[in-house]
Amino acid sequence: MENSTVDLSAIERVEAARTAHLTAGAKPAKVLAHDVNVYYGDKHALQAVNVEIPDRGVMAFIGPSGCGKSTFLRCINRMNDTIASCRVTGKITIDDQDIYDRSLDVVQLRARVGMVFQKPNPFPKSIYDNVAYGPRIHGLTANKAELDEVVQSSLEKAALWNEVKDRLQDSGTGLSGGQQQRLCIARAIAVNPDIILMDEPCSALDPIATAKVETLIDELRSNFCIIIVTHSMQQAARVSQRTAFFHLGTLVEEDSTKTIFSNPKDQRTQDYITGRFG
Amino acid sequence: MTDAISSLPTQLPPARRRAIPPDVAAARVRRRYASERTFKALGFGALALTAVFLVALLTSIIVKSLPAFSEHRAVLSVLVDAAIVDADGKRNADAIRAADYASLTRAAITAVIPGIEGRTARKALNGLLSSGAADDLRDRVIANPSIIGTTIKTPMLFSDDVDLYLKGDTGRHTAALGAAELTPSDVKGDITLTAANQSFAALIADLEREGVANDAEAGAHVLDGRIPSRVVYINGGAVKVVKATANTLAGPVLLPLSSVTPAQAGSWNLTTYVQPESRRRISDQEIVFIDKIRSAGAIERGFNWRFFTSGDSREPELAGIRGALIGTALTLFVTLILCLPIGVLAAIYLEEFAPKNWLTDIIEVNINNLAAVPSIVFGLLGLAVFLNYFNLPRSAPLVGGLVLALLVLPTIIISARAAIKAVPPSIREAAIGLGASQQQAVFHHVLPLAMPGIMTGTIIGMAHALGETAPLLMIGMVAFIVDVPTSISDAATVLPVQIYLWSDLPEAAFQQRTAAAIVVLLGFLFAMNGAAIWLRNKFERRW
Amino acid sequence: MTVVYFTALALLTLTAYVLASRRSVALSATGVRMHSLPAYHGLLAISLVIAPMLLIWAVGTPLVSQLAASNALTNFPAEIRNDALQAGSALREIKNLAAGQHSGDVSDALRAATDTYSAWRTSGNFLLLIIGLTAALAGIATSLRMVSGQFRARNHFERIVRIVLMACAGVAVLTTIGIVASVLTETIRFFFDPNIKGRPGILDFLFGTEWNPQQAMRADQGDIKSAYGFVPLLTGTLLITAIAMCVAGPLGLLSAIYLAEYASPRMRRYAKPVLEILAGVPTVVLGFFAALTVAPYIRGWGEALGLDVASESALAAGLVMGMMIIPFISSLSDDVMNAVPQSLRDGAYALGATKSEAIKQVVLPAALPGIVSAFMLAMSRAIGETMIVVMAAGLAANLTLNPLDAVTTITVQIKTILVGDQEFDSAKTLAAFALGFVLFFITLILNIIALRIVRKYREQYD
Ligand SMILES: Nc1ncnc2c1ncn2[C@@H]1O[C@H](COP(=O)(O)OP(=O)(O)OP(=O)(O)O)[C@@H](O)[C@H]1O
Ligand SMILES: [Mg+2]
Secondary structure, rough: OOOHHHHHHHHHHHHHHHHHHHOOOOOOEEEEEEEEEEOOOEEEEEEEEEEOOOEEEEEEOOOOOOOOOOOOOHHHHHHHHOOOEEEEEEEEEOEEOOOOOOOOOHHHHHEEEEEEEEOOOOOEEEEHHHHHHHHHHOOOOOOOHHHHHHHHHHHOOOHHHHHHHHOOOHHHOOHHHHHHHHHHHHHHOOOOEEEEEEOOOOOOOOOHHHHHHHHHHHHOOOOOEEEEEOHHHHHHHOOOOEEEEEOOOOOEEEEEEHHHOOOOOHHHHHHHHHHOOO | OOHHHHHHHHOOOOOOOOOHHHHHHHHHHHHHHHHHHHHHHHHHHHHHHHHHHHHHHHHHHHHHHHHHHHEEEEEEEEEEEEHHHHHEEEEEEHHHHOOOOOHHHHHHHHHHOOOOOHHHHHHHOOOOOOOOHHHHHHHHHOOHHHHHHOOEEEEOOOOOOOOHHOOOOOOOOOEEEOOEEEEEOOOOOOEEEEEEEOOHHHHHHHHHHHOOEEEEEOOOOOOOOOOOEEEEEEEEEEOOOOOOOOOEEEEEEEEEEOOOOOOOOOEEHHHHEEEEHHHOOOOHHHHHHHHHHHOOOEEEEEOOOOOHHOOOOOOOOOOOOOOHHHHHHHHHHHHHHHHHHHHHHHHHHHHHHHOOOHHHHHHHHHHHHHHHOOHHHHHHHEEEEEHHOOOOOOHHHHOOOOOOOOHHHHHHHHHHHHHHHOHHHHHHHHHHOOOOHHHHHHHHHHHHHHHHHHHHHHHHHHHHHHHHOOOHHHOOOOOOOOOOOOOOOOOOOOOHHHHHHHHOOOOOHHHHHHHHHHHHHHHHHHHHHHHHHHHHHOOOOOO | OOHHHHHHHHHHHHHHHHHHHHHHHHHHHHOOOOOOHHHHHHHHHHHHHHHHHHHHHHHHHHHHHHHHHHHHHOOOHHHHHHHHHHHHHHHHHHHHHHHOOOOOOOOHHHHHHHHHHHHHHHHHHHHHHHHHHHHHHHHHHHHHOOOOOOOOOOHHHHHHHHHHHHHHHHHHHHHHHHHHHHHHHHHHHHHOOOOOOOOOOOHHHOOOOOEEOOOOOHHHHOOOOOEEEEEEHHHHHHHHHHHHHHHHHHHHHHHHHHHHHHHOHHHHHHHHHHHHHHHHHHHHHHHHHHHHHHHHHHHHHHHHOOOOOOOHHHHHHHHHHHHHHHHHHHHHHHHHHHHOOHHHHHHHHHOOOOHHHHHHHHHHHHHHHHHHHHHHHHHHHHHOOOOOHHHHHHOOOOHHHHOOOOOOOOHHHHHHHHHOOOOOHHHHHHHHHHHHHHHHHHHHHHHHHHHHHHHHHHHHOO
């Protein structure tokens, strides 16, 4: 990236745009969940979850299948709004702002809280358009040059730039699975969110692609608050600083990753990480 | 169907329980296989019969249509008489337009067969040409006034009856060379032909077989229009046989003879036209004239461009489908610009935004039922609401398009919904996860991906609209309209209605044109369906 | 005038978009953080121009014509004004003259009326234009005032879009309401309006066996007796439908079975288009085929066998109608049989059933509801089909079940009565709407039941 020294202003602009909508003197990003209950129709999928997620670093959610990890993750950017039968009670704040507040524009919330899905889902458009879509709809850049800049830096941050820089106009669906997933991460980064939610981002990937995505997560953690759902204990141990264990719709235990894996307080956590159930 | 399964063991008795002799078992299996084969053959037969229906339908129509694609013309020299066309010599356009061109074409055809006297004969001769021949000549003169005063060679359209005679087998005949010397009594008028011997005995025998007895009063066998007609070609002329005895023939001259010199045996002939005159639309007189023109080498056959370039007409040889085609295009244009956006937006609403409640349910049930309402009922709607309530113009493509739009709307909504549903939810989630609003996700991502499917459904819907007739009859698109419409509020007709109108007319030439119009219609339909299939295959996406 | 109005509309739309989005861009250049993209401010401004202008046009134009017409008619004496028919024809003459298409003499009253008419229309339309322009300019001003950092233009615009979407979905409902309303009101008038001469009672209609809608047009034709007995039409319709179902039922179902269970993929590839082409042939073409090819054949065969066949026999129409619905039955049945789970077939095969046994004893019984509904939909299609019967069946309302006789159908009678000149208030014209109502009702019942069955059936195997 030879011209990055020439024009850093684009990135600065985006950064400025992001900080501009934080209220003056805002504290760093942090998610606070208080007594969160989620219902799908009559089904009580998540019970009284309380958790505090720090503003930088990686938080991992682990737990057996169907315990509500994805459900809770999707509460944080209100993706659950798209499911008609889903009802959320309790309070979730990001930087002290209640995200279920009626006056809040959910679209702006999602611009702050990016999401990467289990299966890579690039738009069937060019790689460039995939990454540029977010900045475009949020009006983050003023002209084509700035947009190019944002696309390049996002792809670089997602460690994909070198692989795709000569084929930016090719379709995003033509990439390999691992590349697609990194493209999706780049796409999420391009909006410059505070928080990135990742729901089993590596479950559709082979070990090499997984390693690349993990490296990437590790690099991103100094700039973003990352919340990752994973079924792989090793992965949780490798990439996260804090870990939360869910079981049957409740949050059983949340602590530093080291503590959870070496010295859990709850018996269920112990059983789970030693593979006795789940 | 659990019953059905439990009934099976009765057919397949367990071998353990009762020993069945091997030959009985084998016979039973054979019988079951035979019934299997019969069943399969029945299925295949049904399919084959359906195919036979289709082939019969298409061939019968194509065969019927073929004659309509060509037309016969007389290539005649015509003097564009300045005294008639441009009497004052000022090349005044209005005067040129109003001139009597029919007299010119009459003169031209009379020149080919001179010496015709008598009103009926002259009328028959002039009637060979279509009234369109004079109009063509007028167009030619207007386009190029410099030909005024000169003699030009120009093709002139025959009337539909002549055209059919030239194309068909109405003129089927047998000719017997004269066996004896034959003497005409005159060169014109009613004449008698006297043979040197009893050479017409065979003809008399034929006539008796055809049921003509000797007429005592006339002292001869009298021929009428109900039996095959006989014409004697002699000395360059033709005589129709009305009375026959064993050695004389008498009747009117159809074509003047050159002289009354006795014709040698073998230099004249007696021609029998197999179809009786009363059963054809063309008289013996006309046949003789046409054959004369033909032998002068002045008949050409060419592709019937007029069929595609002119509007409707009372004269079959002048009638074309241009008006109907333009009317169809205007009508379908109105239909398309109404039902495509409305259908797609409705589908988007129902598929992406509609809350699941009773209202949505009603809309849904309603759309499915609307798709099966008889089309004529939509015609009633158009008549009562658009014509009588809103006072929109009758027979106009605007109203036709409106009615057809309502008619195909359910089809388009249903297919658009299917196309939208086929777009995987992960695309929507991706967009929404990036902070796109639901509408942005739909309009930026889902809709473009669903577009090929929507287009396929739309083309099929439009093909349906293209073939629809009944509702358009209701709103008055059945009027006889000669002018080609130029706007959506002009009176117009459409191709299927034109087909219906022509199919009701008695002239055989119109029947052929009906079939030809059907061929054009089917051509458009196949093209549209082909396009839909192509689109489907090209953009079919596996997720 | 319409052209001027819509040109103005287009120009104002463009102006609104440019102004509002420019303003938004300018605002964000001063460092204000904008909630919505400039495009949304522009789009919202557009909606504020289009909506009022369209509304004013839609309401105003008919109002202006109405006013112009009623004022123009004051030039005519009261007896013309008060007679609906005469007033109507006078109005038509006025409009023709105004459009310069009048042929024949022009009376003084007509000329004066036309002048009044044109004057009213011109000034009315001018007024509309002024009102529309004012409203549009007000819309632009409002939208410009609203542009600000916090203003949620996107949300407002999306609400408008949602309303538009909903309205589009509502068109289908409106169509149904329109059909029911128009057909039903005329039907009610047919039976109950005391001003209609010669209307029958409901029972006469439902059970009468004679159909003769000829109306005595003049006093001296008073001896023509009109009769509106529906029974012969019903039997005629059912006779032709029955013939069609006899052809299409077995052929369609057997074809479907062959395609779904026996045919190789290659065979399917060739056979499907045959059915699709047949399904796509317009009915007017089939009618032509029926009238000109099939009917003469049947007549010929009948004569050869010594039978007396009417030239417009029910048989010819029924046969071709059967051809028309074969693809309909076969494609619906094909879908239905494909939906039967493979496990059911496997169950039968595992017991040693042959393919045809599995089909007859397992697949068909399982698919029966779907097949029944396919037949019902096909029947409703046949009952409502118009062109084939118009062209190949007759007008004679014979009460007969002999397929060699000529019969007439509901649709043929609707078409015959309503095509050509009609006076809207005669019993004859209203009778056509009553028939339309009956037709709509019969087919609706068939469709609803069939669709219900299909839905149940789908749910069972989904
Ligand atoms: N759309 C939905 N409608 C109804 N119930 C749902 C829906 N989504 C999830 N559930 C239910 O909510 C519970 C939690 O689901 P969730 O997807 O959060 O589990 P998870 O922990 O992510 O499991 P996995 O590890 O398998 O992804 C499950 O019992 C599930 O059946
Ligand atoms: Mg999950």
